[in-house]
Amino acid sequence: MIVSTTDPITGRDIKDPEGHPYVIEGEGEMAVKIYFESEDTKRQYLELEVENPAKHFEHSLDNPAGMGPGDTKHV
Numbered sequence: 001m002i003v004s005t006t007d008p009i010t011g012r013d014i015k016d017p018e019g020h021p022y023v024i025e026g027e028g029e030m031a032v033k034i035y036f037e038s039e040d041t042k043r044q045y046l047e048l049e050v051e052n053p054a055k056h057f058e059h060s061l062d063n064p065a066g067m068g069p070g071d072t073k074h075v
Helices: 039-047
Strands: 002-004 022-025 032-035
Touching (some): 022 039
Parallel strands (some): 002 032
């Protein structure tokens, strides 16, 4: 398990994580245990929406313009 002692909301390092709230994301050896400074920052983290490319990106980021000599993709 990977352990993160940096609160993802505040960016502050938690020197002594014992007794601090945490969540575990994922499973097995690639799971991540994330510690928080407080229950409030844990709640904020849990309320964040996960981006879904099918729902959140309405525009293509493809550049249709030529990218220089020899570019056959954007012709």
